[in-house]
Amino acid sequence: MKFNKKYLYPLALLLILFAMWLTVGAESSEENVIYTKPAVGYFEVTITSSGELQAQNSTSITAPENMRQFRINNVPILNLVPEGTVVKKGEFVAELDRSSLANTLQDAQLSLEEEETQLEQARLDSTLTLSAARNNIVDLEYAAEQAQLVVEQSQYESPAVQRQVQIESEQALLRLKQAQENYQTQVKQAEANVRRRQTGVQEERNDVQRIREILNQFTIYAPENGMVIYKRNRDGSKVKEGSSISAWDPTVAELPDFSVMESLTYINEVDIQKVRTAQRVDIGLDAMPEKQLTGQVTSVANIGEQRPNSNSKVFQVTIRVNETDSTLRPAMTTSNTIHISSVDSALYVPLETIHTYNNVDIVYKREGQSAVMQQIVMGMMNENDVVIQEGVDLSDQLYLSLPVDTSAIERRYLPSEVLLEYEEPEEIAQQE
Template sequence: MSFIKERKFIYLGGALVFLVTFWWFFGSESGEEKNLFASPKRGPFTVEVSTTGELRAKNSTSIRGPEGMREFRIFSVPVQRLVPEGTMVEKGDFVAELDRSEITSSLQDAQLELQEAESEYESSQLDSTLTLSKARDNLINLEYALEEAEIAVEQSKYESPAVQRQVEIDYERAKRKLKQARKNYKTEVRQAEVQLKEIEADLKQEEREVQRIRDIMKDFTIYAPEKGMVIYKRSRRDGSKVTEGSSISAWDPVVAKLPDFSVMNSVTYVNEVDIQKVRKGQKVDIGLDAMPDKKLTGTVTSVANIGEQRPNADSKVFEVIIEVNESDTTLRPAMTTSNTIRINSVDSTLYVPLETIHTRDSTNFVFKREGLAPVMQQVVLGLMNENSAIIHEGISSTDQLYLSTPADTTNIKKEYLSQEVLKKYKQQKDEAESGDNSAKKRTTRPVKGSN
């Protein structure tokens, strides 16, 4: 009987404990939302920027189409044939064929102009021959006239003085005509020579034009300048690659590249928020999507000064080039990489989740728990990463912090840091920012085209 009473007391005690526990967790909130808490952690803290990139060879040889197309008013040329991308070629192997229709039209126009120049040259030769022939006949006739005048002078010795004078005047006139005709003949010969030289120069120019077009037409069949793997050029505007049917610009007639696989770059794009953290010389951990087990390292070698709008991107991004430290025969252009840029790290520090941090009127604070009531505590923030932030002053590792704003903050207690503490950390921040700006100026190259 006593055993049954003992069991009854045990059951009643357990029920009482259950009711108290139930009331503590549910009834004590009086219908209010249950608060979640987090405690600060102490340990190593890293700041990283994670991006996705694409492998490209640092150095490569360009496979170029014909140069000088703009001289013939050709500004783009469609591609007719290409070898498959990734083809291993030897020096002199076929790579691509460009459409010759427009350059063929230019050749036909140039050939017609050449024919006209040839006709003009032949006609000028005939005209010169005919003109000079007439001039020579005229000289012969004038020589005969002079000879006749000379005979008349000899025969006039027995004539009256008036007749003799008239004959002498006719002789002098014939003599002057012959002299003038001989002088004019030399001028006509010189004029004919100059005219023929001008027409011949035009003819030679038309011949050179036709030959230049023929030489450029040969370049419409493109061959590899050396041994390597063919990787087609990618457009910076939309990222598309050269394919059959696309066009090659006369300003930049590069069709493909032969990459040097000994040194590879990972080309990535960083958003305008994170780009402020990225600097040349920072270390990078690189992973390959195609080979998850392979881990590489790299160094940031270039940070763009000007942002660009990339396809499928909501905001401006900045190009960042990362040089891969390791040389690996398995690395190929266009492989996708995962890049983790190591911005900063602290061996041991106190940090909290970002959800616990709030800002009002440029003041950073957290809500920490004191007993059953929240306290609004001012804090000094340090480095931040995607999930957490370092707290320099304001809390300890034993505090419990609200992960969200408490339901009622009407008469909440507020605790502020001293001005001496705030001034100290502000000075440290100003010195750090000054150093960063100086480093940025040293590593920033002038923008091309800027003054």
Template sequence: MKKRYLIPAIFIGLSIIAWFVFGGDAGDSVELTTTPKKGEFVVDVTTTGELRAKSSVEIRGPQGGRDVRLFNLTIQRLIPEGTVVQKGDFVAELDRSEITGRLQDAMLELQQAQSQVTQVSLDSTLTLSQARDNLINLEYALEERQIVVDQSQYESPAVQRQAEIELDKARRQLAQEKKNYVTKVKQAEAQMSEVQADLQEEQIEVDKIRSLMTEFTVNAPANGMIIYRRNHDGSKTAEGSEISAWNPVVAELPDFSVMESVTYVNEVDVQKVTRNQPVFIGLDAIPNKTLTGTVTSVANIGEQRTGSNSKVYEVIIEIAEEDTVLRPAMTTSNRIVVNRLEDAMFIPLETIHVQDSSSFVFKDSGLSVVMQEVDLGLMNENEVVVHRGLSLDDVIYLSVPEDTTGIQRVYLEEEITSN
């Protein structure tokens, strides 16, 4: 029986409490007010960034890929990021399949060049040998013609003349063939030089490829911690990634003594950011740690980043402190101080209402609410500086009062007028 009446009693009790807490008239509204504040006023730009070392040693792959028509190299194996290595330790292995094909092609070209040298050498030997035999035969023929001339002295003048003509022909033919032989020797030498040059070129190509293949095993150039290289699109180089032969960086060994925060500022706020502005830096990984820094670089050209609908500009912030807990890729919250006033009066932005190009606040004058014109100054995300129109004791409304009928306006340089 007691249980039967207990539940209704609880319900009635909760209803009475709710009536006292929330009021009996649902039509009543609560109007929020505030008063101006005085003190330091800071205009800042807040961004999210990522730590990186200001300087680092690049771990590079093969340097001569373009010389053998290799333009992209694939990383086959890569040790985990964050691994501490010593100079000479293994870092990465690059895919050799393409360069192996290049070596096979170069070896085939080398063999063909060697065959060409052998062929030209044999042809030259045979040609010159035949030319030398021909010279010997011509010398014998000349000697025979000389004997005929000697014997023709007892013959008729016509026979003697014919013998002398034949001798002269043999003499001129021998002289011509000697000149031809010299030319053939030079031609053979030129052909041999040409094919030997081709052979040497092919041999250099083979040696170059073999030397380059030894660089496909990448070792650490110094001691340090392995950090993967970040690409232009924000991704990191990893196993399976391709690196360009123009800049074959596999990974980096950062110098932790000087760190930077790389951040991106939207095109609206970048006009406020300049070099040498102070920055307060927080670390997502260590919430209670605050660092300081300075803007060292502001990009002149914007870029379209993934996840952003507008252009953003890269801003580099150098960290002032040296701390062993700082590591590359840590997320930072950066508050870039654009402007600062040591002693200013300021109010929330939601108290400002613009009418006819003038700024007003709704102020409690004691007996009624008036629209007070104000002279504004610097503005940040939440508040705005007031130069004239208010005092620290004034009470202003955070929203438009419910009833603005007949409300008065107070201008900075005019008397109170009524709507």
């Protein structure tokens, strides 16, 4: 009996401690579970993206547009005023490299000299040819006159002699007539040859003149008053000194009209389906956080593009700024919050409460000390929350994470007629 009492009390103490550990452990594991309750109120879906200001309208400052006529495809910029320089109409903006076109001018001048030489030679040849033809006609006139005298003197000769001299006279007259006709043809040929050479000379002179005019345009001046903003290339880089200007896109810079500004942004391919023209936009400026602007979506690109440092396709969206502000400048970074849709009174829960089970959207509800899996029907969704149309009440407590053990959990599904209410509009839209 003494042996039993000796070990009875320590054993009882161990049992009590074990029971306490089980109780405290269960409570502590329960305390680690975080719950949340649905909320009711104004719910809005927005898309936020960064962008850049630009003027809706601007005047382009361009290199000569007809450089392609002389096979000049790219021209380097030797000098360019700093971006942001305020210029007046007619003031210097940029200087282009003239070396390529200067070589073209030299070749054109050589061609002009050659055409002028050929023109002079054609005139000399015409003079000599026509002079010889005229002398030949004079000689033939004398021969015809002499043959006629012989005919007159042969009247006392025999008929045979008279016939012979008559034939010779007629032949002399025929040669004279042919020579006169040939001379008229030679005159026309000479005139045509000279005209052709004159046309060649004029064309070469016109080329030289056009090249000189283009060379004068290689010094670029401001077409209007404004602030110089460098042109941005397709890859996002800006034109600068040393850049080459393409003859196919000769724009060097822009003179923006600050009266109407736009925010240019890019939306990923997942969200672009939600963006429509005329949607309201809140615009913030990184440089001036205190300034808040409003805007409206004016255009949405139909074709995506791959932007630098981006792995996915994005679509260009243009947002017109409603306000006119003299402090706005092109290339300022903007934050754009596009308002997609909203509901005045909606029941919504955090996205962390939403799970998927066998391709069914579910939440886990707390009922007493246990969890229940509940099928739901979701509505609009934003970055943090989602509207619940069926399956959740305002009084429910929802698990923000998965319960510890879901193997034997009760599973509740919505009636098929309830699900059908939300499936019909979608199916009708697909059929249309």
